[in-house]
Amino acid sequence: MVDALQMFNARMTSYSNVRFNFIGTGIKAFLIFFIYPILTLLTAYTTVPFLSRANQKFIINNYRLGTAEFHFDSSVGPFYIAFLISLAWIVVVGGLSITITGFNFLEFAHAMENLEHDPTGAMSLIGMFYLLFFVALMPAAMIYFAMIRNIVFNATTLTGGHRFNSTVSPGMLLWLALSNFVVVLCTVGLMIPWAQVRMSKYLAENTALIPAGSLDDFIGTQQSETSAFGDAFTDLESIDVGLPI
Template identity: 45%
Template sequence: MDTSDRFQVQFKGDAQTYFGIWIVNLMLSIVTFGIYSAWAKVRTKKYFAQNTSIDGRRFDYHATGKQILIGRAIVVVALILYSVLSAIPVVGLILALGFIGIGPYLINRSLKFNARMTSFSGLRFGFDGTFGHALKVFLLYPFLCIFTLYLAWPFVARAQQRYYVKNHRYGTAQFDFESRVGPFYKALVFAVLWGVGITIAITVAFFGPALASGQLFGADSIWMTSKLMQIVPVLIIIVAVLPAGFIYRAYIRNAVYAAASVQGGHEFTSTVKPLALVGIAITNALAVMVSFGLMLPWTHVRMSRYLARNTYITVKGTLDTFVGVQEKQVGAFGDAFTDLEGIDVDFAL
């Protein structure tokens, strides 16, 4: 009889330890004019990976600061060359088109690098996406979506998430992704409703009484109106726009995890609550502001702990068997590895 085990992802990091890493990273990055930031990124990713585990088996991150620095240097040199050569009109146009086309290549390199540098229980992940497929989902589909006035954006979002998930593998076990478009429309609709609804409510609350009395632009209220014109947009961004983004993120995360699986029937679950994520995001932002940035490590740890606590994996059979099979298959077939440059374009849920 088939059996399955359900595991909750565990995150054991703490704000005090991470603060020590963060402050050293910050200081060294400043005194080295940003050069050390490559090593800082590695230290940060390694800390969060090594403190994340499933059933006692840890993740790890294996990139080096040198790899990240080389990747950044390549991008910087390319941008400098573009700035210099684009002074020539024809060359500038050709280079601009080339930079648009190179976007999918950079995304693929980033996904391949980050997957190959991440391991679970000592076994590395991989990514096998192709340039042609990336070109479609990251450039062609978004461009065509313009002609639908972005009403078809959920189809684009689903295609991008499918590309991201299905081209990953753990050892030799390929990930899969099967989802209807409904959950992606749900995410968009709820996010838009929040953003538009709160924006209308704030506008009516601040300007409604004055507008109704005809005094909004009167000589006696012009000073107050000018102040409101400065305050209200900021309030809308904080209370309407940013929360809408986190609401969208929560629904998308839950939908993607529900649709993802690993070869062998192993499945994922995300139970993130949209309003809870909004609450954490807003209080995190307030904590950073009142502490002048010093509580940033605490907010990162807090968010990571919440996301881990709401992430589960259901393994068919046992986790030991699954990992053991992958170790044998990787050992039998080999796992080619090249020293990739650390081109790193974040693409995460």
């Protein structure tokens, strides 16, 4: 399912009339997206960085632009740095927040079970829970996402030596997520498209391609190679249609 979705999205996307492609296999996708998460659970999530790197490596290394290959190569060290920084935020900020507010997870669970009998007390605990979420968990998630995105883009290359760069800031990403959430909430969901465009615009503005040479020559090569492959395949199958590659 995952590899089929990636393949569909890739083949429906093109750059200068050169289509993307995805060649990942179902067996490998099953291992990475179903078996590996189970193994990560068995290690009490201490191997999340290995899982993140495996996911990114599988997806990126199986993408193609015409016949050009994407290649991701990074050690697990930077992934662990992002993981530990995010975890440190949760422990330090979350711990301080729990100490200051006196929040108790057992009391919260008990209040949720007896919501009908003590709605006032339950609502108070729910409010504190959401406060902890926005103060500790959500910033940690934005820190991890931003750092991983930068790591992945900066460690990815395309055939010909073309490189990528990402300069996403965790702080700015958190501000966009929080402000988008508030606007969407206040407009009862009507501003969801605006929020999505706003986030996509920021990510695009902080993403760059660093070419190793002429992009015109690169695209011209890919157009000729994919055209030649499509013609050869058509002749082989004796079908007079072009391939969507």
